[in-house]
Amino acid sequence: MTEARHCDDILKAAFPAVRQNDPVCAKSSHFLVPKDLLPAITHYIHTQPSLRGRLTLLWACDHRPVRDTYGLYYLFTLEASHHWVVLSTELAGTDRLFPSITPHIHAAQWYEREIRDMFGLIPQGHPDLRRLVRHEHWPKGTHPLRKDFSWDCVLGRQQGEHRFRHIEGEGVFEVPVGPIHAGIIESGHFRFSVAGEPIMQLELRHFWKHRGVEKLFEEQTLIGAVPLAERVSGDTAVGHSLAYCQAVEALLHLEVPRRAKYLRSLFLELERLYNHLADIGAICHDTAYALAHAHCDRMKERIMQLNDRLTGSRFLRGVMRVGGVTRDIENAQLTEIVEELNRIQPDFSEVGAIIFANASLTDRLETTGILHEQTAWDHAVMGVVGRASGMNGDLRRDRPFAAYDELPVNVALYRYGDVRARLRVRGDEIQESIRLIRELRGRIPEGPIANEPSCSPNPGDWTLAAVEGWRGEILYMVMAGEGGRIHRCKVRDPSFVNWPAIQWAVLGNIIADFPLINKSFNLSYAGNDL
Amino acid sequence: MFRIIKKSLKIGVVTGQYRKAEKPAVSVAPEVKEKARLFKQSLAIRAVDTGSCNACEMEMNALLNPVYDAERFGIHIAASPRHADALVVTGPVTVNMERALKDVYKQTPDPKLVIALGDCAINCGMFKGSYAVTGPVDRHIPVDLRITGCPPRPADILQALADFRQESSVDS
Numbered sequence: 001m002t003e004a005r006h007c008d009d010i011l012k013a014a015f016p017a018v019r020q021n022d023p024v025c026a027k028s029s030h031f032l033v034p035k036d037l038l039p040a041i042t043h044y045i046h047t048q049p050s051l052r053g054r055l056t057l058l059w060a061c062d063h064r065p066v067r068d069t070y071g072l073y074y075l076f077t078l079e080a081s082h083h084w085v086v087l088s089t090e091l092a093g094t095d096r097l098f099p100s101i102t103p104h105i106h107a108a109q110w111y112e113r114e115i116r117d118m119f120g121l122i123p124q125g126h127p128d129l130r131r132l133v134r135h136e137h138w139p140k141g142t143h144p145l146r147k148d149f150s151w152d153c154v155l156g157r158q159q160g161e162h163r164f165r166h167i168e169g170e171g172v173f174e175v176p177v178g179p180i181h182a183g184i185i186e187s188g189h190f191r192f193s194v195a196g197e198p199i200m201q202l203e204l205r206h207f208w209k210h211r212g213v214e215k216l217f218e219e220q221t222l223i224g225a226v227p228l229a230e231r232v233s234g235d236t237a238v239g240h241s242l243a244y245c246q247a248v249e250a251l252l253h254l255e256v257p258r259r260a261k262y263l264r265s266l267f268l269e270l271e272r273l274y275n276h277l278a279d280i281g282a283i284c285h286d287t288a289y290a291l292a293h294a295h296c297d298r299m300k301e302r303i304m305q306l307n308d309r310l311t312g313s314r315f316l317r318g319v320m321r322v323g324g325v326t327r328d329i330e331n332a333q334l335t336e337i338v339e340e341l342n343r344i345q346p347d348f349s350e351v352g353a354i355i356f357a358n359a360s361l362t363d364r365l366e367t368t369g370i371l372h373e374q375t376a377w378d379h380a381v382m383g384v385v386g387r388a389s390g391m392n393g394d395l396r397r398d399r400p401f402a403a404y405d406e407l408p409v410n411v412a413l414y415r416y417g418d419v420r421a422r423l424r425v426r427g428d429e430i431q432e433s434i435r436l437i438r439e440l441r442g443r444i445p446e447g448p449i450a451n452e453p454s455c456s457p458n459p460g461d462w463t464l465a466a467v468e469g470w471r472g473e474i475l476y477m478v479m480a481g482e483g484g485r486i487h488r489c490k491v492r493d494p495s496f497v498n499w500p501a502i503q504w505a506v507l508g509n510i511i512a513d514f515p516l517i518n519k520s521f522n523l524s525y526a527g528n529d530l
Numbered sequence: 531m532f533r534i535i536k537k538s539l540k541i542g543v544v545t546g547q548y549r550k551a552e553k554p555a556v557s558v559a560p561e562v563k564e565k566a567r568l569f570k571q572s573l574a575i576r577a578v579d580t581g582s583c584n585a586c587e588m589e590m591n592a593l594l595n596p597v598y599d600a601e602r603f604g605i606h607i608a609a610s611p612r613h614a615d616a617l618v619v620t621g622p623v624t625v626n627m628e629r630a631l632k633d634v635y636k637q638t639p640d641p642k643l644v645i646a647l648g649d650c651a652i653n654c655g656m657f658k659g660s661y662a663v664t665g666p667v668d669r670h671i672p673v674d675l676r677i678t679g680c681p682p683r684p685a686d687i688l689q690a691l692a693d694f695r696q697e698s699s700v701d702s
Contacts, residue, residue: 135626144661152659155625179630182609184577184590187627208626209581212662228656234585234681278588291534297595298544304592305548314683315585354533526584 004029004083007051011085015041021088025250025463027399028084035089035098038074043104045076045085052079054380057464057475058111059490060119063090064147066460070121072098073477075464082398084464091121100126107380110500118145118214133207133529136160144215145488151215164203167193172200175511179208186525190514197510202503209529217489222248222478223322223453225486229476230317233493233527237313238264238271239469240476240491240527241320246401247465247478248322251457260324262444264402266337267316267325269433269440272470274303276426276433277348279522283423284355286516287364295351299344306340324450334441341434352427365420369517371505372417379501383472383494385521388425389417395468402467406443407436417505419520429470456484471495471524493527545599551689558694562674565641569615570695572604575645576614576638580631581663582621585681586648590618592684600688616643622654622663623670635671646673647687649680 008029011018017037021030033041045053053076061071074087091098100123102108112123113132120143123129134142139156143149166174178189189205213232217225229244230237242264249256256264281296304314310333311319319325329337355361371381376389386393395401396409412428414421462479472494481487502521506514558566577590593600594607608614611634623631635644646667649655657663667673677690 137629138625149661151661153661155661179627180576180578180634184587184594184607185579186582186584186587187579187630208630209579209621209624210626210662211581211622211624211657212660215662216657216660231583231585231656234583235588237585278591291538294596295534295537295541297592298541298597301548301592301595301597308549308683315588315681317680350537351534354537357533524584525579526582 004081007078007081007083007085010048010050011041011045014044018087024086025084025465027082028086028464030086030088033087033089035091038087038089039099039101039104041087042074042076042101045078046105053077053085054079054377055105055107055111056084056380056473057477057490057492058108058115059477060115060121060145061479061488061490062119062145062147063460068093070119072115072121074101075475077393082393086464096120097122097124099124102126106378107497110496117143119143120146130163133210135207136162144212149215151212151219162205164191164205165201167201169195171195188525192511192514194511197512198508199506199511199514202506202514204499204503206499206525207529209526211526211530213530214489214491217486217491218481220486221484222251222457222480222486223484225489226320226322227318229491230315230320232491232530233495233524234315235275236271236469236471236474236493236524236527237315237317238267238320239467239471239474240493242268242402243465243467243469243474243476244478244489245320245322246467247463247476250463250465251461251478251480252322252453252455254323254451254453256324257448257451258403258445259328259447260449261403262440263325263329263449264320265404265407266329266437266440267319268402268467268469269437270303270307270337271316272433273430274300274307275470276430277303279519280355280423280426280430282519282522283365283419283516284361286519287361289355289358289361292351292355292358292361295347299348299351302340302344306337310337321450323453324448326450328449334444338438338441341437345431345434348430355423356427362420364513364516365423366416366418368419368513369505369509369520370416370418371501373415375501375504376417379497379504381498381501383468383498384422384425384429384470385498385501386472387412388414388421390415393473395466395473399466401465403440403443407439409436419516422520456480459487462488469494471522472498491527491530493524495523495525495528498523499528544596545602547597548685551683551685558675562643565643565674566695568641569643572606572615573691573695574606574608574613574615575618576608576611576616576634578617578619578631578634580619580621580627580651580667581624581657582648582650586620586650589681589684589687590620590647593687598684598688600691603688603692605691611637612639614638614642616645617671618645618647619651619667619673620647622650622657622660623665623667625662625664628664628670631667631670643674644671645675645677645691647677648682649678652676652678655680
């Protein structure tokens with residue numbers, strides 16, 4: 001609390017023109033900022049040593065038909081206290097311009113381009129105003145998240161080609177990869193500029209899989225949109241649905257029973273387990289270490305079959321609901337989970353020891369794809385990738401949700417930022433998840449598993465919710481509309497933030513190492529493209 | 531190196547340790563059976579993701595793990611459409627992926643099979659009607675086999691691929 005007041009006082013003293021508003025959620029402050037002041041105040045929050053705010057989310061909202069304005073919202077997480085600072089400003093009437101903060105804060109780059117595409121608001125002074133989400137064949141003037149844009153309209157087609165950044169010179173050539181890849185991988189385009197083997201530049205061209213998720217949310221009710229949240233990124237069904245449910249519960253002032261909170265943590269850890277096991281296997285696979293890959297995949301399959309037995313879904317779909325969870329896990333089943341994990345843990349420890357003792361594997365992984373701490377900070381990188389590059393953040397510890405207030409988490413942290421560090425973070429987190437599930441079984445209280453919502457929120461109310469999914473921070477901003485519907489839902493998968501960072505991690509590496517580096521990031525294309 | 535071989539020996543064979551598919555065999559048109567007959571012993575698949583949520587990809591990847599080991603049945607993943615017998619398409623076809631899907635279909639040599647994997651590829655699932663989705667796969671290219679599920683379990687995929695090719699050989 002004192003921390004919060006401290007940061008509020010600093011901001012108000014430095015910028016008397018800002019007005020403080022009611023906080024939108026716990027551990028946060030909200031300020032209304034005049035538009036012209038945005039670059040200065042965001043720069044101040046980002047660089048001031050006592051604040052060191054990391055840009056966590058930037059989103060826009062079309063407030064029509066309630067009022068004829070566009071809202072812009074900036075969310076910063078302060079480094080020491082993990083306190084949230086929300087800055088908001090409004091563009092009234094026909095005003096479509098806002099000052100870009102990208103020149104000072106690198107992490108804002110994609111957010112501002114996204115806002116330009118989806119709302120037609122123009123970030124003035126942005127260094128790169130090429131289209132991001134809308135590919136060049138989308139007709140001019142289509143801005144899907146504007147309220148006068150119909151969710152089910154048919155888009156026309158125009159001529160247009162993406163302008164890649166070119167490096168020119170003798171012996172420099174470009175290697176295009178994608179959107180369809182050689183293995184079973186999602187769609188995305190990578191454009192490498194190379195001179196010989198080393199990569200001089202990588203440019204991403206994503207958003208091939210843009211399905212209009214955020215617009216589809218606006219066609220749903222607050223209670224009914226959980227299945228859509230599960231399909232934002234299929235491998236993170238629990239993470240996304242949990243973050244969505246938490247946001248809606250905050251809007252409905254709905255308390256979740258303790259038992260449901262424990263079960264939510266259980267499902268989230270099971271999801272982390274199967275994904276991390278798959279990733280470790282996949283990293284081994286990309287170094288042609290087929291045996292280790294087979295062992296990890298075998299263990300991953302055991303967890304997925306366990307999920308299937310427990311919930312009827314290998315991806316734990318359909319377990320989350322607003323107000324709690326949909327199915328109870330009985331004590332006998334909890335014992336089954338722990339017994340299965342008791343078998344998997346020594347199995348994994350053995351494979352892990354073999355993997356890390358393998359000199360030829362270490363040779364491939366060490367110093368490959370280094371993401372430096374400063375670059376990670378500049379891009380506000382988070383999650384597994386961040387923790388491998390010294391970014392000490394984990395929402396389970398920093399802003400506890402579900403049952404993590406009673407289940408302290410040991411955060412894995414490495415500083416080298418190479419592929420091996422990312423592998424190690426995953427290995428440590430597997431052990432930690434198994435420990436957490438064991439502890440959870442001992443502490444889980446009896447009781448109901450869901451509460452029914454009793455009130456409906458006022459149109460225009462909004463809130464934020466965050467969950468540490470297996471990739472990293474998942475954020476949802478949900479704004480209520482008329483009659484229990486959704487006015488706006490901003491979805492932020494950690495992939496959206498971590499993708500641009502990969503362009504820096506590959507520099508100087510040989511092109512043959514790119515699949516390995518990409519796999520060690522293992523970012524979602526679906527969660528990024530939305 | 532010996533440690534991991536020792537470990538593999540200790541673990542033994544895990545292939546086939548899964549619950550068998552419950553779904554009934556898929557019905558396919560006679561001309562499709564005729565086409566599938568050619569590939570009854572081996573099937574090279576090119577995976578095309580046109581906008582899925584990535585759960586279908588996860589399950590296709592699971593097909594290659596030691597538990598399902600689809601290579602037992604001659605199924606493998608081709609790195610180029612030119613090497614493919616079948617395209618497996620996942621996800622509703624997004625506006626941005628429409629061209630790429632048509633291109634990859636053109637680049638696949640005849641005779642070829644198109645398999646729509648998962649509910650989204652068959653009927654767009656939850657994304658039906660969205661401005662960013664142009665329709666299911668069969669709106670753009672002819673589809674020979676549909677495997678339902680959101681996502682279909684690996685056992686179901688394996689079963690459908692086996693039945694599909696098996697039926698044709700019995701028929702002939």
